[in-house]
Amino acid sequence: MWKDYSVSFIKKNRASSISIMVAAFISALFLSLLCSLFFNFWNYDVEQIVLEEGGWQGRITGEIDEDDLAMIQNFANVESASVNEELSEESEIVVDVYFQDTRTIYRDMPLITEKLGLDADAASYHELLLSRYLIHDPQDAKPPLLMAFYLVILIIMSLALVLIIHNSFAVTMNARIHQFGIFSSVGATPGQICTCLMQEAAVLCAAPILVGSIIGIALSFGVIQAINLLAADVAGRHEAVFQYHPLIFVVTILVSVLTVFISAWLPARKLSRLTPLEAIRNTGELQLKKKKHSRILSLLFGIEGELAGNALKAQKKALRTSTLSLTLSFLGFTVMLCFFTLSGISTNHTYFERYQDAWDVMVTVKNTGIENIEQAEEINQLHGVKSSVAYQKAETVCAIPETDISDEVNALGGLGTVAGSSVTLAEGSYLIKAPIVIMDDAGFKEYCEQIGITSEGDGSIVLNRIWDSVNSNFRYKEYVPFIKEEPDAILLQNAGQGENPVELPVFGFTQEAPVLREEYANYALVQFIPLSMWEKISGQIGNPEADTYIRVLAEDGITLTELNALEKDIVQVIGREYTVESENRIQEKVSDENMQKGAMWILGAFCVLLAVIGIANVFSNTLGFLRQRKREFAQYMSVGMTPEGMRKMFCIEALVIAGRPLLITLPLTVLSVGFMITASYLNPMEFLTKLPIVPIVIFILAIFGFVSLAYYIGGKRMLNCNMVDALRNDSVG
Amino acid sequence: MEILKCEGIRKVYGSGENCVTALDRIDLSVDKGEFVAIVGASGSGKSTLLHILGSVDQPTEGKVVVEGTDISTMNRTQSAIFRRRKVGLVYQFYNLIPTLTIRKNILMPLSLDKRKPNQEYFEQVVNTLGIADKLDFLPSQLSGGQQQRAAIARSLIYRPALLLADEPTGNLDQKNSKEIIDMLKLSNRNLNQTILLITHDEKIALEADRIVTIEDGRIISDRKRG
Numbered sequence: 001m002w003k004d005y006s007v008s009f010i011k012k013n014r015a016s017s018i019s020i021m022v023a024a025f026i027s028a029l030f031l032s033l034l035c036s037l038f039f040n041f042w043n044y045d046v047e048q049i050v051l052e053e054g055g056w057q058g059r060i061t062g063e064i065d066e067d068d069l070a071m072i073q074n075f076a077n078v079e080s081a082s083v084n085e086e087l088s089e090e091s092e093i094v095v096d097v098y099f100q101d102t103r104t105i106y107r108d109m110p111l112i113t114e115k116l117g118l119d120a121d122a123a124s125y126h127e128l129l130l131s132r133y134l135i136h137d138p139q140d141a142k143p144p145l146l147m148a149f150y151l152v153i154l155i156i157m158s159l160a161l162v163l164i165i166h167n168s169f170a171v172t173m174n175a176r177i178h179q180f181g182i183f184s185s186v187g188a189t190p191g192q193i194c195t196c197l198m199q200e201a202a203v204l205c206a207a208p209i210l211v212g213s214i215i216g217i218a219l220s221f222g223v224i225q226a227i228n229l230l231a232a233d234v235a236g237r238h239e240a241v242f243q244y245h246p247l248i249f250v251v252t253i254l255v256s257v258l259t260v261f262i263s264a265w266l267p268a269r270k271l272s273r274l275t276p277l278e279a280i281r282n283t284g285e286l287q288l289k290k291k292k293h294s295r296i297l298s299l300l301f302g303i304e305g306e307l308a309g310n311a312l313k314a315q316k317k318a319l320r321t322s323t324l325s326l327t328l329s330f331l332g333f334t335v336m337l338c339f340f341t342l343s344g345i346s347t348n349h350t351y352f353e354r355y356q357d358a359w360d361v362m363v364t365v366k367n368t369g370i371e372n373i374e375q376a377e378e379i380n381q382l383h384g385v386k387s388s389v390a391y392q393k394a395e396t397v398c399a400i401p402e403t404d405i406s407d408e409v410n411a412l413g414g415l416g417t418v419a420g421s422s423v424t425l426a427e428g429s430y431l432i433k434a435p436i437v438i439m440d441d442a443g444f445k446e447y448c449e450q451i452g453i454t455s456e457g458d459g460s461i462v463l464n465r466i467w468d469s470v471n472s473n474f475r476y477k478e479y480v481p482f483i484k485e486e487p488d489a490i491l492l493q494n495a496g497q498g499e500n501p502v503e504l505p506v507f508g509f510t511q512e513a514p515v516l517r518e519e520y521a522n523y524a525l526v527q528f529i530p531l532s533m534w535e536k537i538s539g540q541i542g543n544p545e546a547d548t549y550i551r552v553l554a555e556d557g558i559t560l561t562e563l564n565a566l567e568k569d570i571v572q573v574i575g576r577e578y579t580v581e582s583e584n585r586i587q588e589k590v591s592d593e594n595m596q597k598g599a600m601w602i603l604g605a606f607c608v609l610l611a612v613i614g615i616a617n618v619f620s621n622t623l624g625f626l627r628q629r630k631r632e633f634a635q636y637m638s639v640g641m642t643p644e645g646m647r648k649m650f651c652i653e654a655l656v657i658a659g660r661p662l663l664i665t666l667p668l669t670v671l672s673v674g675f676m677i678t679a680s681y682l683n684p685m686e687f688l689t690k691l692p693i694v695p696i697v698i699f700i701l702a703i704f705g706f707v708s709l710a711y712y713i714g715g716k717r718m719l720n721c722n723m724v725d726a727l728r729n730d731s732v733g
Numbered sequence: 734m735e736i737l738k739c740e741g742i743r744k745v746y747g748s749g750e751n752c753v754t755a756l757d758r759i760d761l762s763v764d765k766g767e768f769v770a771i772v773g774a775s776g777s778g779k780s781t782l783l784h785i786l787g788s789v790d791q792p793t794e795g796k797v798v799v800e801g802t803d804i805s806t807m808n809r810t811q812s813a814i815f816r817r818r819k820v821g822l823v824y825q826f827y828n829l830i831p832t833l834t835i836r837k838n839i840l841m842p843l844s845l846d847k848r849k850p851n852q853e854y855f856e857q858v859v860n861t862l863g864i865a866d867k868l869d870f871l872p873s874q875l876s877g878g879q880q881q882r883a884a885i886a887r888s889l890i891y892r893p894a895l896l897l898a899d900e901p902t903g904n905l906d907q908k909n910s911k912e913i914i915d916m917l918k919l920s921n922r923n924l925n926q927t928i929l930l931i932t933h934d935e936k937i938a939l940e941a942d943r944i945v946t947i948e949d950g951r952i953i954s955d956r957k958r959g
Contacts, residue, residue: 002844008832182828185789186842186887187817189810273809276789276816280828 002192006200009176016172017204019620023165023263025208026613028256032216033223034157035252036244038150040224042132044240049129051238056096057126058109059084062118064093071115077101077108102130106137158259165613166263167321168620173197173267174318180271181279190272197271201264209256216252217244223602230598231591301652304645307636308652311629318621319657325614326703327661333607333699334669337692340600342676345686347592349475359517359585360554361567366579370438370531370548375573379552382573384566388552389443391516394534394544396492398434398525400483405430408480412470419466419523433524434492436460436534438544439514444530447514448507458533459505462490463513463526474522475681482525485509490527494541502541504529516551550574560586611699615706618657622714633718643719650715651708658707662700736894736927737763737786742795744781744950755781756792757950763895766925768918770941772932778950779931780899786929787820787897788812800894817842821888821896825903827880829872829887836868839886850890861923862886862916878909885916889926896920896928902937914940 010017060072064083072081072095079098087094097112099105109123116122125137134148180193224242231237271279294309301308312319365373370392379388402425405415412418415430424431439447448454453461465479472478493501504527513520520526538544554566567584574580633646677684744756755778763769773779784790785797788804797805804815816822829838839859843850859865862882872880881901888896898917902910914937920926930941938944939958946954 004837005830005833012832179830182830183841183845184813185787185816185822185824185828186845187813187815187820188845189813191810192813192845275809277784280789280824 002196002199006196006203010200010204013172013175015623016168016175016620019168019616019623020172020201020204021208022616023168023613023620024205024256024260025212026609026616027161027165027259027263028209028212028252029216029219030161030212030609031154031158031256031259032213032252033219034154034216035248035255036217036220037223038154039245039248040220040240040243042150043243046129046132047238049126049132053126053128054096055098055126055129056084057099057102057130058097058105059124059126060095060097060109060113060116060118060122061092061124062113062116062122063091064095064116068116069095072097072112075108075112075115077104078112102133102135105130105135106139154255158255161259162262162266165260165321166266167318167617169197169201169264170267170270171318171620173271177271177274177279181274181276184274184276185280194265194268194272197268198261198264201260201268205257205260205264209253209260213249213252213256217249226598226601230594297652297656301648304648305652308649308656311632311649312653312656315621319617322614322617322621322657323660325610325617326658327664329607329610329614330661330665330700330703331668332610333604334665334696335672336600336603336607337695338669338673338687339676340596341690341692342673342680342682342687344596345682345690346475346680349682355517355585357553358515359551360558360563361552361570361582361584362517363550363552363570363574364581365548365550365574366581367546368548368578369544370440371535372578373440373548373550373574375577376440376442376550378573379550379570382566382569384554384558384562385570386553386555387443387446388550389446389514389516390440390548390550391443392438392534392544392548393518394436394438395495396434396436396527396541396543397495398432398490398492399429400432400490400525401429403428404483404487406464406481406484408468409466409482412468412480415466418469422521422523433495433521434490434527435521435524436492436527436529437514437516437518438529438531438534441530441532443514444528447528450514451508451510451512453508453510458530458536459507460490460527460529460533461507462509463511463520463528464509465511467522469522473681479511481509481511483509490525492527492537492541494543500540502537504533504537515553516549558586560590563587607699611703614661615703615710618707619710619713622710623717629718646719647715650711654704654707654711658704661703734765735762736765736767736800737761737929738796738798739786740796740798742782742785742792742797744778744785744790745793755950756785759795759947759950759952761945761952761955763927763929765894765927766921767943768921768928768930768941769943769945770930770932770938771945771947772935772938773947774933777947779947781950782947783897783899783929783931786895787822788815789822814846817845818891819894821885821891821893823881823884823888823896823898823901825900827872827877827884827904829880829883831872834869834871835864835875835883838872838883839868839890841887842891854892855890858886858889861919876909877905878912881905881909881913882916885913885920889920889924892924894927896926898928898930900931900933902932902934910937 064072069081069083072078077099079100081095081097084094084096097109099108105125109125110120113120113123127137127140130136180188183193184190221242224240228239232239294306294313297305297309299305370390373390376388376390379385409415409418415423416425422433448461451461462483464482464485466482467474468478468480487506489503489505491501492504513526514528550570552566552570554563558566563584563586567582567587571580571582636646673687677687739759739761742756742759742761743754746753746755757778759782761782771779771782781790785792785805786799788797788807792805795805796803799815799819802815804812807815829835830841833841837844839855840850856865859868862885864879864882864886867875867879867883872883875883881904885896885898885901888898896917901917902913905913917928917930918940921928928941930937932938941958943955943957945952
């Protein structure tokens with residue numbers, strides 16, 4: 001009987017059945033996409049860790065001989081163990097250990113070290129990699145929780161989906177309260193009613209869940225491909241390969257089924273708990289619990305406005321999903337567009353405009369000192385190269401007597417006021433960061449000529465400027481001289497060590513930095529020195545960074561294709577001997593724009609998805625309210641409301657449903673954009689000229705259009721109904 | 734043989750200032766095979782009494798015993814099973830499921846119990862009620878009188894201890910009303926079915942063996958006829 005009843009109901013109420021199926025499809029699609037993306041991000045993360053740090057799980061360091069190694073290899077849970085030649089020294093051998101069951105690693109490793117007669121701290125763990133498998137040191141009070149974070153996101157998303165889609169079930173179930181009252185009155189138990197509804201949900205949702213899950217996988221494949229395409233030129237990134245595991249499919253299906261189950265169970269349980277009397281008396285009409293008065297709508301549209309307002313208030317619960325999804329999608333879409341516009345303006349100011357002419361191709365030579373780079377001339381000879389310079393950076397500090405601080409800085413209130421805690425004053429001198437930029441000799445000479453300083457002998461050029469943080473913000477920086485241009489030499493020392501300072505002769509002071517793609521610290525006294533000078537002092541001072549950079553400027557008017565070819569040539573020259581990473585300016589700009597576009601598409605798609613959920617809810621309501629509101633409209637007609645009046649009511653309701661999210665969103669958007677502009681110190685007028693008004697208006701119009709369409713269809717069906725029948729007090733018919 | 738016994742039934746709706754006493758200390762006893770009419774003006778509490786007797790509603794105070802079982806303390810599931818097996822309810826507005834055929838509507842209490850109908854009894858009921866040729870129709874394809882007969886058939890299909898009819902003729906014309914009352918009398922006589930009929934129509938009440946009058950939630954008269 002239940003089967004006949006459900007089949008018959010599904011057949012006769014296609015609109016509400018479709019709305020349930022769409023809800024199940026969307027939730028499965030979303031969860032499948034989420035699970036598959038998480039799995040792929042996780043996989044990528046693990047791959048990245050293995051590439052950068054190796055795939056070892058445990059590591060034992062100490063005096064380990066062949067027998068010890070065999071002992072490790074024969075340990076019950078050890079899959080393999082091998083000597084890490086790269087890290088091992090004669091006295092200390094490093095053994096990488098791989099386990100069969102990694103979960104017991106924190107128990108097994110101490111046992112192994114104990115057997116080897118080593119201290120417990122001889123064992124180390126690849127905590128980052130292990131944490132990706134949710135394996136944490138039991139002693140660690142604050143283990144990395146990235147995976148747990150992923151899981152929490154999944155649970156939150158599922159709960160959000162439950163909140164969103166349970167309404168589709170509620171709408172169709174509530175339409176039958178009276179019928180379930182009849183069942184109840186002839187002896188159907190709450191359990192039987194609940195089971196009937198759940199079976200109905202299962203039948204309706206099985207196919208959409210399966211299809212949604214499969215399409216979700218396909219979409220995630222698309223997203224991974226899109227990310228690969230957009231981020232193809234990001235230096236140091238390895239390509240993501242789409243991967244999928246049957247277990248993920250099982251998890252997706254389980255989570256989707258659970259989400260749909262809870263969504264259906266919530267209204268089903270509520271409905272089955274109604275007493276037969278409550279249910280049988282329910283005519284399905286919209287009821288207001290309290291007296292309400294829709295002042296604004298009444299004022300604007302008269303009695304139709306008041307009636308529409310009351311109807312909307314009575315449907316408040318049913319329309320909650322629409323309001324929430326539409327508001328979130330409006331808000332998300334507008335804030336996202338404004339954010340990307342602001343971010344674009346900011347990137348232009350802080351990066352593309354600032355470094356427009358500072359570089360065309362940048363090559364990072366990995367783990368190589370500048371003294372080893374011998375291909376500079378060869379690079380300069382390449383077709384299309386205007387100039388090139390190789391440079392390396394090193395960290396030092398210098399002590400500047402208080403009396404040597406420039407008058408301009410003192411006029412601003414002293415170095416303490418300008419630089420705050422970035423500098424420290426001790427015994428009458430300021431300890432200031434003094435990064436060294438070591439340039440190849442030819443590049444340094446070119447720089448000296450550019451700023452009009454003679455560079456005979458050994459010495460440095462000091463970038464004598466400090467950000468005037470009192471009178472300018474970080475976005476539009478102004479500089480003043482850092483120190484009085486008096487000293488012939490500056491004493492440099494290694495950070496954290498006061499001993500063995502090196503006196504570096506100063507050729508001259510400048511406020512003009514060389515053409516390098518570098519952003520110097522705000523309160524540092526940067527020194528530029530030639531390689532020949534560095535070779536003399538490097539024994540005593542300086543912690544050079546591991547990598548050396550080669551900045552290449554190309555001929556004017558070079559195109560992307562030409563620059564790509566030039567980049568390839570340069571890499572060929574330098575990459576023969578060293579590991580290199582390269583970037584080129586035009587490609588980076590294109591990639592950056594693509595990344596922004598990609599992010600906008602992904603976030604935009606999320607907003608559109610939210611809007612679709614909201615609109616689907618409006619459709620399910622308007623198509624489902626035929627039975628619910630037939631009597632209401634029949635009553636209006638019986639007291640003389642014309643079909644035009646009813647159409648007016650529909651229009652008002654559609655206007656409110658689509659307009660309310662807009663009204664909520666606009667002030668919130670203005671506030672958040674205002675906050676973003678203030679925080680980023682951008683000129684508001686600059687933002688206003690680039691305000692993404694067209695896409696926002698299109699989005700708004702699309703939502704208004706769809707809500708109007710839903711009301712047009714629902715309203716048309718309502719107006720075609722026989723209202724006289726509806727006035728008879730037979731709510732069963 | 735006593736089939737129904739009510740002791741001190743009270744039903745109060747709301748609380749505080751909004752408190753309304755629908756039934757006030759009702760004592761009632763009905764024997765098997767009796768045809769009792771409960772009459773009273775609108776709002777007198779007769780429908781509330783019927784809902785409590787049918788376990789559709791619970792009393793605020795008091796005890797209702799049907800065939801030796803106290804139904805006033807039952808939980809929802811027990812009440813539902815009790816209604817299914819021991820009570821047949823007939824409403825003014827038929828309350829048939831519009832998407833099920835008349836046959837399935839009639840067999841609903843048995844289907845809920847996953848029981849097969851006794852074909853002979855089923856045919857006897859539908860033939861007596863004159864709807865044997867309407868079994869494969871949907872409720873909306875039948876007249877009001879035919880729908881009410883189907884509702885009575887559904888209420889009788891489980892051979893309930895009590896048949897409770899709440900204004901079963903309230904929505905019917907005179908001819909159909911008479912036919913429905915005749916059907917109820919027939920089932921009372923032929924099947925020894927205990928019937929409690931709620932009506933505000935004195936003429937219909939006169940068809941019963943006993944008339945109980947309710948006013949303001951109290952029984953003000955209880956007289957046997959004939």
